[in-house]
Amino acid sequence: MRDLILLFAFVAIIPFIFKRPVVGALAYALVSLMNPHRMAYGFAQNFPFAMLLCVITLAAVVISREPKKLPMSPGVLMLLIFFSWTTITTIFAQMPAAAWSDWDRVSKIMLMIFVTIMTVRTRKDVQLLAAVVALSLGFWGIKSGLFVIFSGGGEGVLGPKASFISDNNTLALALVTITPLLVYLLTQTHTKWTRRAVLGMAALTVLGAIGSYSRGALLGAFMMGFFLWLKSTHKLKTGIAFLLLVPVVVLSMPEEWMGRMHTIQTYSEDASAMGRINSWQFAVNIANEFVLGGGPNVFSPYMFMLYAPDPERYYDAHSIYFQIIGEQGYIGLAIFLTMFAVAWRTGSRVIRFCRGKDDLAWALTLARMCHVSIIGYLTAGAFLTLAYYDLIYYVMAILITLEKVLIRLPQKDDIPPMRIPFLQDRIDRWLGKTPATKAPAGAPASALY
Incomplete structure (x- = not known):
């Protein structure tokens, strides 16, 4: 069915x-x-x-x-530069077959990001894009939150099979990143039941992220909460709300969860954490050896035998930063970080443009929430391998299209329908509408419409 x-x-x-x-x-x-x-x-x-x-x-x-026309804004240029650099490192990759397999996936993501930026032309389009991105992963937030509730906080939160977010850690990063966009949707609801539905989705998404047993997600959620408090106009109320909410959530989790989070402080006794450090040292060794890095998918047992401090302890990158260092080199890391800096600056420009304009309050909130999403991704991503995950590039696309429709293009909420006069006159006559009048002599063609 x-x-x-x-x-x-x-x-x-x-x-x-x-x-x-x-x-x-x-x-x-x-x-x-x-x-x-x-x-x-x-x-x-x-x-x-x-x-x-x-x-x-x-x-x-x-x-x-x-x-x-694709707008040649700084955000678009940085996406093009990053993708071009990824292509260059793929050409000279140490593991060519595996590298081209990853490049194929990344190229499809980037292609559709550019198509999205190109086709989004109105304010309503941007709002729909934000809603689609938020609700697509909000669905998995609902499933994850309900699982945590009915399992008593038990470990086992998983995402869709054969996807970027198939395991608990990657799903947790996605849920952390998407939560601010759900908060934005909450501010845009105007009926009691839709507001309750979005609020429930946001709450379950946060619960699913925390109950995923992902330490990176916990740090990401903490940093997002701190940033929200920092930017809040009601710091006292917001601070009290966080101080009351955090102990309730933490104390409701089982002892296994507390033990897992405690390993953040005792990382030297955790085999998983030490394996990550081994992977990070491997990435640095690769970047020191190859100016272009090892290319996509360089984290492999074969390359570990050659460049890892402990060749027998093979782990994935477990960090977007060390993933980029190992695969794209130090130059790639500089491009990657610059791309986020430019996206942040784009959001700041939109915020400045919208400040004090009541009709653009929605855009102001959306840009701010995209900033919060970037903070969550960059924090949680320090411990997860999701440098090419399309979610964060859609967040950048939202900021780029906000700038496009509000600042770079004339401010029009709707696109006039395409009109073929000969055919349209007959359709109007058939529908009983008044046919278009003939324009006076010397008047522009637009006078017909």
């Missing part, structure tokens, strides 16, 4: 994609982040929904009469 529902939804949305390509970009984001097909039990589980949505959206972009 699930397979048929997914297939029907996929077929039903195709006409809307050709009408407005941004619909395809949003549908791709939902499939890529939420992975709904992984919850099916039949043919849909391995059906190439994402690939087909990508192809259909690109075809719609080519056919569409909408402007197709």
